[in-house]
Amino acid sequence: MTPRFAAADSRALPLHVIEQLALEDWLAPQTDAVQRWVEANGFTGAQAQALVIPGPDGAPAMALAGYGDAAQRARRRFVLAGAAKALPQGTYRIASGLAGQVLETEALGWLIGGYGFGRYRKRAAEARNLIAPEGVDAARIEAMAAAEWLTRDLINTPAADMGPEELETAARTLAETFGASLETVEGDDLLARNFPMIHTVGRASTRAPRLIDMRWGTAGPKLTLVGKGVCFDTGGLDIKPASSMALMKKDMGGAATVLGLARMIMALGLPVQLRVLIPAVENAIAGNAFRPGDILTSRKGLTVEINNTDAEGRLVLADALALAEEGAPDLIVSMATLTGAARVAVGGDLAPYFTDDEDAAQALAAAGARVADPVWRLPFHDPYELTIEPGVADLDNAPSGGMAGAITAALFLRRFAGDARYIHFDIYAWSAADAPGRTKGGFGQGARAVLEALPALLKL
Incomplete structure (x- = not known):
């Protein structure tokens, strides 16, 4: 529907x-x-x-x-x-x-x-229909609403039915709907194609890890969206307590949100060359799970010391961001349910983002206010770079000290985006209770703000 x-x-x-x-x-x-x-x-x-x-x-x-x-x-x-x-x-x-x-x-x-999530339980039909008001851009509003429904459906689906393969199927269905192409690198082919950290994080699961690569559009500025697709996160060998694991079906909320954003862009026919990259994995526990103390070599060649296997999202995003930079895009936007520190900083209603581009920051703040998608800028604070350099490897995936966790995670990701113009969102993607315009459960954050800001961001 x-x-x-x-x-x-x-x-x-x-x-x-x-x-x-x-x-x-x-x-x-x-x-x-x-x-x-x-x-x-x-x-x-x-x-x-x-x-x-x-x-x-x-x-x-x-x-x-x-x-x-x-x-x-x-x-x-x-x-x-x-x-x-x-x-x-x-x-x-x-x-x-x-x-x-x-x-x-x-x-x-x-x-x-x-919206209502009705996959597992019949919902009573409630039809309160609205005629498009005069003077509004009805097609744009419908595109935003359809994207939000897609994002919510993906997040709300439990991990048993939304693993890496099912996330790929959702992306493929979207690609077919709008005439996009889609390629997937799966399982051990990730090693052959030089995506070692995506493979490492996902190898312990019986559900093969993969990188989903969707492309649409042949003219205009190049926009690459990267979404964290951790379909379930046990925490790995640094296992989460039950209370923290309860919502981990939503750990692919970044992937769900970039798919929603991609849907809006394609439905509205924006003049961009769109690429969507989703590293889709399950962070499971088995004899071949990666361990605290391991040192991984990334696609970019940077080595990473693992000090917490529950800081896996930045690892899979790192390989995807390195690939994104190789395509020389005009803008990279990553979205991820990445750190609890971001929730502590701004709560679940605001979508914090990081960028070094002052014009982009102003455009996003204004755009978010216009489309009721509130965002808030956090800093890429360069002095904290020292905390992500452990000494035995180029980077540390989980610096000790417990401070500025959202910022250090963003700085880690920035290393892999390289010189590309880069915006990173650390979203929550979940509503703990019903509220006007949304039900309890998954919801998108930041996507409408990015869509609204694209004319300024890419000079469309």
């Missing part, structure tokens, strides 16, 4: 979006019957309130959605999606109360708010 706006329908119910402080003004020109109905039902315009108003014949004549006040809205995205859940099923058109960018954002929230 793909999220879509409803076809224009004269029977669609007019929906008035009303701020609390504007309710009195909206009511003033209404009939006595409407005023009494609103008062009797306690509608105040508060967030998440909704009310259907009958006409003289008793049939629904209009609907109201509460929009709260500015202070309340600053604390929550997609307010209209919250009110939509309180409306009866039917088709609606926004008749008043929203305009401009806010209208686009709330229309997007309505579409993505209709």
Whole structure:
């Protein structure tokens, strides 16, 4: 199922979006019957309130959605999606109360708010349809919503049904849908093709590791997306406790998010040469698992001392980033559920990112605000480079000390991106509870911000 706006329908119910402080003004020109109905039902315009108003014949004549006040809205995205859940099923058109960018954002929230993960349990059909508001870019909003649904489905699928092979299948299906090419390097071929760290991390699993390489577009600037595809992470021999392992089906959230971003780019036909690289592995435990103290040689030739087998994401990303740089792209963007330190720093709602490019940073911050995809810049702090140099190898995959873990991980990855223009996202990709526009479970972070910023990033 793909999220879509409803076809224009004269029977669609007019929906008035009303701020609390504007309710009195909206009511003033209404009939006595409407005023009494609103008062009797306690509608105040508060967030998440909704009310259907009958006409003289008793049939629904209009609907109201509460929009709260500015202070309340600053604390929550997609307010209209919250009110939509309180409306009866039917088709609606926004008749008043929203305009401009806010209208686009709330229309997007309505579409993505209709998501539900139904692979393992039947969901009751709930059809609250919205006609595309006048003046919005409906195709763009639909593309963003479809990408978000794809990302959520991939993250929410448990690891038993979303291993490296299944992640490849999802990428292949996406490639076939939009006429992209896809090549996979699998198993021991990773060694033959010089992807040694991807092979090392994934070799202990019965599910073969692989590098997924998708390409689309033949003209325009070169954009390469790299997504961490660790389909399940036990922590390896440095095994995680059960409480930390519970959500590790989402450790491929970076891969799911770049596939969502790729879907938007291809659906909108952006004039870029797109490449998507996903190292897909399971970090399992077996007799041939890599060990603390091992020293690995990467595709780039840099050696890496393993001080924690649970810091495996940066290892598989490193080989993929080295390949990305070899293609001389105009921009590399990596996305990964990489460090708990990033969550400590900014929580789960913000998507922290790293870049040395000041113009890119400004473009991303502005873009994220426009499309309700909040991002926050963290620094590539060069003095911390010393902490990732262990002395016995070129790099340390898990520096001791426990400080600045998100930054040291980003610095580690930057070594493999080389001289390429590079942006790295350390995302969480999970909502612990239902919220307007999203359900509990996986969700994408940073993808809409990147899409919105691409014209500035790549001079499109």
